[in-house]
Amino acid sequence: MxxxxxxxxxxxxxxxxxxxxxxxxxxxxxxxxxxxxxxxxxxxxxxxxxxxxxxxxxxxxxxxxxxxxxxxxxxxxxxxxxxxxxxxxxxxxxxxxxxxxxxxxxxxxxxxxxxxxxxxxxxxxxxxxxxxxxxxxxxxxxxxxxxxxxxxxxxxxxxxxxxxxxxxxxxxxxxxxxxxxxxxxxxxxxxxxxxxxxxxxxxxxxxxxxxxxxxxxxxxxGCDPAGKESDEFKQVMSLYTKVAMIKKIYPGEKVGYGLTYEARQEEYIATLPIGYADGFTRRNQGRYVWINGQRYQIVGRVCMDQMMVRVDDRVHVGDEVEIFGPHISLESMAKDLNTISYEIMCLVSNRVPRIYMQNGSIKKIVEFK
Structure with a gap:
């Protein structure tokens, strides 16, 4: 693909x-x-x-x-x-x-x-x-x-x-x-x-x-109208990205616009190529993403095209990152952001490619022009 x-x-x-x-x-x-x-x-x-x-x-x-x-x-x-x-x-x-x-x-x-x-x-x-x-x-x-x-x-x-x-x-x-x-x-x-x-x-x-x-x-x-966590319906959209870069920072060093996050110890910071221009708003600072079977926290302010996540040495460049999907439901994300699942889905901008899957295979890809 x-x-x-x-x-x-x-x-x-x-x-x-x-x-x-x-x-x-x-x-x-x-x-x-x-x-x-x-x-x-x-x-x-x-x-x-x-x-x-x-x-x-x-x-x-x-x-x-x-x-x-x-x-x-x-x-x-x-x-x-x-x-x-x-x-x-x-x-x-x-x-x-x-x-x-x-x-x-x-x-x-x-x-x-x-x-x-x-x-x-x-x-x-x-x-x-x-x-x-x-x-x-x-x-x-x-x-x-x-x-x-x-x-x-x-x-x-x-x-x-x-x-x-x-x-x-x-x-x-x-x-x-x-x-x-x-x-x-x-x-x-x-x-x-x-x-x-x-x-x-x-x-x-x-x-x-x-x-x-x-x-x-x-x-x-695939979402419950009242925003409840439920398995009655199946979430249709999932949002993914990949780790673009990882760097080690040291105690006292700060991250992102406004330098709002400060490392308390030696830490690994992963940069992801997704930001508020993709519909992933700045309100997501402090939330988490899913990488290799584990949650990792978003640190620093979400940028227009990128964001940073505090990870560990089990995460590598190129690893897939779930923003929401099977492990992070839209309902849980909406609750964290004090909003509704409708808004989160509608905010995913048209510069984010859509991959349509059916019977386990790719049926169509629609990309931003």
Whole structure:
């Protein structure tokens, strides 16, 4: 395997398959695969290409029009929903219609604005977004929903679905249930092709018999929605680098920008070619990496392209280093950093090569250009 860098992310497609199959077996209904933010850092083109032949993957969800168009150009034929509000130029709406992309209808004002941008004899697919308590985007009352349905032009809009998003499905049953009740009260007896409110956490922790489409996000990538250490799902991404240099330093000598680490005895310091430009932030100072079956501490400040680790004489130049993976889970790393696994994955920059593995062999390598 030849790479232009010693730092790379390994994407295990067998783990991806395991996770989506597990969720589908539990939910027993079609799924919408959430691949926004470059599939949480895993590569949305590669993830979509892998999942498109799964019979139960009904739709894909993205965050931007660019992502949606590139999926169509890749040959993705499944439905594509843009989860947020997109820019409202006529050109954008023309492209959404041309590429058969569904937009989220987030307000009455948004509907009126779009009405003036749609060409005669053209029709835009939409999913109506309801704000049931998160207070981000969406219609907030039953009256607003009924007004939209009464005034929307059926010659311009094809209402494909209706949905909401939960703020606390992973941690607060009371608030979650309040949102569920609000959603189904607003929907009432209305009929839609797709009714979807179940995100990964809702499918993992709750029962819902009315939603006919589940949005699989974080569990698809192998992490528990609540950030718990669990073997229920298999982590899809691992991040590796290699030891680039080792030097001995002596008591009183200091390491890195700001000279924030001081050796107390003779020590070996290994330099690794990974830094915050790769998404490995400065907050990782003091944490650890995994080399040759053992944890070693990160010392000194993480640099833009490099970082330093205190090692011993069992570590050598060229040894593989696990940043996160089988021995350092994303959940444990997130806990150390007081964040969530989502953020860590999304921060892995596109200059880090992605190696896609399937059945123990390399299927594809995507490198930064």
């Amino acid at each position: 030849f790479l232009k860098r010693d730092t790379y992310a390994l994407i295990d497609l067998d783990h991806l398959k395991y996770n989506v199959e597990k969720v589908h077996q539990q939910f027993k209904r079609p799924l919408m695969a959430v691949i926004k933010a470059d599939a949480y850092g895993h590569g949305y083109k590669e993830v979509a290409s892998f999942l498109k032949d799964f019979d139960y993957i009904e739709m894909f969800a993205v965050a931007t029009l660019k992502e949606a168009i590139e999926l169509r150009e890749l040959g993705i034929k499944e439905g594509i929903l843009i989860l947020g509000a997109i820019p409202t130029s006529k050109e954008d709406i023309d492209l959404a219609i041309k590429y058969d992309i569904s937009l989220s209808m987030v307000s009455l004002d948004y509907m009126h604005l779009l009405t003036h941008l749609i060409e005669p004899h053209h029709k835009l697919k939409i999913h109506i977004k309801l704000d049931t308590g998160m207070h981000r985007i969406g219609l907030t009352t039953k009256e607003q929903l009924h007004e939209l349905l009464a005034t929307i032009n059926p010659d311009q809009f094809e209402i494909e679905g209706i949905f909401t998003h939960f703020a606390t499905a992973d941690c607060d049953d009371v608030a979650y249930q309040k949102q569920v009740d609000t959603f189904y009260d607003m929907v009432g007896d209305l009929k839609f092709k797709y009714i979807h409110c179940c995100n990964s956490a809702a499918m993992a922790y709750h029962e819902d018999t009315r939603s006919n489409l589940g949005r699989i996000g974080i569990t698809m990538y």
